Amino acid sequence: MGMFRSMRQMQKQANEIQKTWDPGQQMADGMEQMRNAQAFMAQQTQAANIASTGVDATAMISGVTQTGAMVNFQPTLQIDLTVMPDGLPPYPATVTQVVEQVFLGKAVAGASVPIKVDPENPGSIWINWAAA
Numbered sequence: 001m002g003m004f005r006s007m008r009q010m011q012k013q014a015n016e017i018q019k020t021w022d023p024g025q026q027m028a029d030g031m032e033q034m035r036n037a038q039a040f041m042a043q044q045t046q047a048a049n050i051a052s053t054g055v056d057a058t059a060m061i062s063g064v065t066q067t068g069a070m071v072n073f074q075p076t077l078q079i080d081l082t083v084m085p086d087g088l089p090p091y092p093a094t095v096t097q098v099v100e101q102v103f104l105g106k107a108v109a110g111a112s113v114p115i116k117v118d119p120e121n122p123g124s125i126w127i128n129w130a131a132a
Contacts, residue, residue: 040069040096050117054126058112059082059093060081060082060084060112061080061081061107061108061110061111062081076097076098077099077107079095079096079107081093081127083115083125085122093125095126103132113128113132114132
């Protein structure tokens with residue numbers, strides 16, 4: 001008897017879910033997540049290029065926020081910086097970057113970190129956590 005009661009309860013729950021299920025919205029949400037993933041991958045590719053071609057500078061971390069995203073079990077952080085390039089005035093910038101678990105202790109407000117800056121786009125920045 002208990003098994004049939006459980007099956008009826010599951011059928012009722014399925015019927016309730018069916019009332020609010022919107023396949024169109026599910027598809028739209030999935031497409032939005034794909035656009036976000038593609039934008040993030042483009043940003044990471046750009047950061048990798050900056051790591052090899054960028055100009056050395058220093059930055060002060062003014063704020064760190066977790067995005068909730070993980071890449072290979074490594075958290076993605078939004079990091080607010082004050083960039084201090086050699087011979088130029090400091091300027092604010094924000095970067096979203098995957099930070100390896102071993103470097104999370106360095107991602108704190110007030111920390112000074114070595115960075116690479118794209119000479120053609122000063123807002124494109126890569127943080128060199130290994131050298132921090």
